[in-house]
Amino acid sequence: MPWSTEALWHAAQDAFRCSLSQGPVRMAAARRSADRLAHQLGLLDDWFEDLAATTCKGCPDPCCNHAKVWLDFQDLLFIHLHHETLPPYQLRRNLHERCRFLGLHGCTLPRLSRPWICTWYICPTQRQVFERDVPGGMVQITAVLPRVKSLRQEMERCFLTALGLTAAV
Ligand code: SF4
Ligand code: SF4
Structure with a gap:
């Protein structure tokens, strides 16, 4: 797990800041990808906030515990x-503890500061409720997921290219 200690976490943030200070022109393509990604995540947020309110609050076994x-x-x-708001530390220090951002009423991080996998995961209960309450909604969500994945890759590629590096395959 990356950046699990405080020192590693802060070193990583410094490295990102230093890399991004390479100049607005060089980083323009990566920022455009990030803007498009934010738009797609915003669409998902509109759907998931309502969904979480009806499913997660009374969940007997929240997935974030595991x-x-x-x-x-x-x-x-x-x-x-x-x-976006930078969380003050990595979600967990080791694979045994639960996420440190799980609060009494669910996730305490803003949607766009969470790992993508936390938005990507739709549990069976949510899927059932969504299919019942929003006819055709699952089709729309399913269409957004690959767009997000592709934009994340594009953003990384543009960032590394701006630094003269190549994305790992
Ligand atoms: S996403 Fe599903 S499993 Fe996870 S807390 Fe919400 S209702 Fe429970
Ligand atoms: S960041 Fe939020 S959604 Fe993701 S595991 Fe932690 S509490 Fe759950």
Whole structure:
């Protein structure tokens, strides 16, 4: 798991800030990808906020208690490029503890500061409720997911290209 200690976390943020200070022209393509990504995530947020209000609040076994997830490179790159709220530390220090941002009423992070996988995951209960309450909604959500994935890759590629590097395959 990346950046699990305080020192590693802060070093990573400094590295992102330093890389992004390379100049607005060089980073313009990466920022445009981040803008388009924010738009797609905003669409999902509109759907998921209502959905979470009806499903997660009374959930007997919240998935966040078990999910082995963390902020990855693309998550952090998006947060920096799009000036989203930067969480003060990685979601967990090790694979045994639960996410440190799970509060009494669900996730305490803004949607655009969460790992993408937290938005991507739609549990069976949510899927059922969504299909019942929003006819055709699952089709729309399913169309957005690959767009988000592709924009994340494009954003990373543009960022690395601006630095003269190549994205890992
Ligand atoms: S996403 Fe599903 S499993 Fe997770 S907390 Fe909400 S209702 Fe529960
Ligand atoms: S960041 Fe939020 S949604 Fe993701 S695991 Fe933590 S509490 Fe759950």
